[in-house]
Amino acid sequence: MRKDKMPSSSSAVRGAPVRQRVIDAAERLLRQGKAEFSMRDLASEAGVSFATPFNQFGSKHALMLALSACRIDAMKERYVAAQPSGNALNRVLFAVDTATAVMLEEPAVNRAVMGWIGTSGAVAGDVLAHSTALWALALGEGAGSDSACRQQPVDCLPRQLAFAFRGVLSFWTAGELPDAALGESARQMAQALLRGARSDS
Template identity: 65%
Template sequence: MAARGEPLRQQVLDAAERLLRQGNAEFSMRELAADAGVSFATPFNQFGSKAAIMLALSARRIDTMAERFGGFTTNEDAAIGVLRATEIASAVMLEEPQVNRTVMGWIGMPGLSSAKVLDHSSALWALALGTGDGLAQARREQALRDLPRQLAFAFRGVLSFWTAGELSDEALAAEARDVARALLQGFLDDKET
């Protein structure tokens, strides 16, 4: 069952994405409401602020990543799952780099509470790790507890350099994969990642 107001929320988020695609990162809530075809108060009533809209757009990206990853879930080992999730997550970000850089810039602003983004992202990486097959048995429990959050931090770190323009679109997936490999290294059985 859809949450109350969900169609309006999605309508506002769709409009925000359209404005960002058009290069209007500085859109006002009035412009957003007009583009969404809703009253001026609706974006405020649904989200409270432009920052909250950007957090919701970030959640939308993570949901897309998880949905796409879910289509690949098999009994593969954790390292393969994490590397596959890294490729998928990078691809999602590169589908609309202008929009996604703007969203990342907003969620990285000081004072903006984004603990929900961290929790949401950690859930994606927990999905990627699965049951921990291929992880060293002695450290599996620790890995399943700690790695999702660490992988979320790592991917966000790579994205921050990409958002700032210090990392090219072409290098994003490779750098994200290398960071994920480094984090996995101490938790693997005696095999190569």
């Protein structure tokens, strides 16, 4: 993602300027098609010492988790800025469209990030928690849903939506789902989950 689209909340964190330089350098390398860059390549691109990326992130896998978090933060910031209204389904579909737009802004970069976070690393990430928070934000308190099924969205749908959206993204990352089909596939997934919640109530 371009720097002007990154969330700015990290600037208050100690060491954030150097950390952001490393993140920006990683994104530049990914834009150049260098997904297999080494940490030495990264340090050179960022103009920092060889140890700095390790000091800031610990590993390349952890760096990719941070890049994923930046993308989810961007999705949440755009959703909040737009203040979508309507019922739960409309808000979730707006979140789907927002998330899809973020991923399609730089498909090659985001596919590389998704590919990396899909592998195991020494440190577990918190992508699931980050993603769940986005869908919980969209669902709110279930306002606009049928009263009989409000409790289910509040309790379990955000996590189910996180699982399902990640699943759609995995097929897109693997090249089985073209860019043009990502948004509609994700929308169909969300609609099916919310309809299922209503029918199970």
